[in-house]
Amino acid sequence: MPANPIRPTLSLDAPGKRHGFLKLPYSRNDSAWGSVMIPLTVIVGAPGPTALLTGANHGDEYEGPIALQALAHEVEAEEVTGRLIIVPYFNFPAFTAASRVSPVDQVNLNRAFPGAPDGSVTQKIAHYFNDTLVPLADLVVDFHSGGKTLDFLPFACAHYLDDPVQQAACVAAVEAFNAPWSLMLREIDAVGMYDTAVEAQGKVFVTTELGGGGTASARTARIARRGLRNVLIHGGMLSGAPEVEPSVMLEMPDDACYHTAPASGLIEPLADLGDPIVPDQPLARIWATDCTGEQPVTVFAQRDGVLAARHFPGLxxxxxxxxxLAVPQR
Incomplete structure (x- = not known):
């Protein structure tokens, strides 16, 4: 297998705080010998564990980049036990285009793992993280929100894993993050996900969904910044006391939590995020967009729970x- 062409422009091991890039050669029409330059900060303090911290896995999600830029700016090596590898704009081409997938190759980074060293730009990024950076890490935090098409209750989450010890460690880190909601998440499609690749390597993994609509709010940015510091304190990499507020633990026990639109059209929401839901309760009406006078299609709840996420655009x-839907953990 060929070597991955990505190279950091700074040392990943030297003590201190350094800012640089992950440099990926990319020949294209406007730059024959060009490169994709992914911003990177590495902070190495006293001996200890390594945290790999990423945002903008999808390019239209902003709470992670805000929290990670702040961390890279504010924290000095003298405050760190171990090593922080900070990548605010994981999928840099998608981030600069404010798009979910990369405009370079139309690949979704969070479905591209384990990647390929001789693949497209996104596949090379996935491969470098999978084979080079993730193996260095003890703790991995990957920030998400709903982007332009979804809106979420602000939560941190862990996944159901085969290894109970690893799952317990992930849950403890999620609880330490202390988002307003914490969730045991059942993914609708876990194939090729960064989450799956990281967990397969036995790492402690925390991910989030902190809002959506293709923007951040003051509240969700605060949650991201506070939660990041909390989980690094929990991991022994930063000192101090965590900021703790009440958090509700949710879980997704089955596929009935997901509700798919049976028709295209104009959404009339009938419930808001955080609302309690009972079985067969109407969640939304879908109205025709090409005529008037037609009966709308009503979508009913398949089970009880709390409305944890919804489609964001009006169409x-x-x-x-x-x-x-998600349900309070019993």
Missing amino acids: VQRGDTLAV
Whole structure:
């Protein structure tokens, strides 16, 4: 297998705080010998564990980049036990285009793992993280929100894993993050995900969904910044006391939590995020967009729970995820 062409422009091991890039050669029409330059900060303090911290896995999600830029700016090596590898704009081409997938190759980074060293730009990024950076890490935090098409209750989450010890460590880190909601997440499609690749390597993994709509709010940015510091304190990499507020633990026990739009059209929401839901409760109406006078299609809850996520734009296409329920953990 060929070597991955990505190279850091700074040492990943030298003590101190350094800012640089992950440099990926990329020949294209406007730059024959050009490169994709992914911003990178590495902070190495006293001996200890390594945290790999990423945002903008999808380029239209902003809470992670805000929290990671702040961390890279504010924290000095003298405050760190171990090593922080900070990548605010994981999928840099998608971030600069404010798009979910890369405009370079139309690949979704979070479905591209384990990647390929001789693949497209996104596949090379995935491979470098999978084979070079993730193996260095003890703790991995990957920030997400809903982007332009979804809106979420602000939560940190862990996944159901085969290894109970690893799952318990991930849950403890999620609880330490202390988002307003914490969730045991059942992914709708886990194939090729960064989450799956990281967990397969036995790492402690925390991910989030901290809002959506293709922007950040003051509240969700605060949650991201506070949660990041909390989980690094929990991991022994920063000192001090965590900032703790009440948090509700949720879980997704089955696939009935997901509700798919059966038709395309104009959404009339009938429930808001955080609302308690009972079985067969109407969640939304979908109205025709090409005529008047037609009966709307009503989507009913398949189970009880709390409305944890919803489609964000006012128009929906058949097959889109319209609503997601979660239930308080028993």
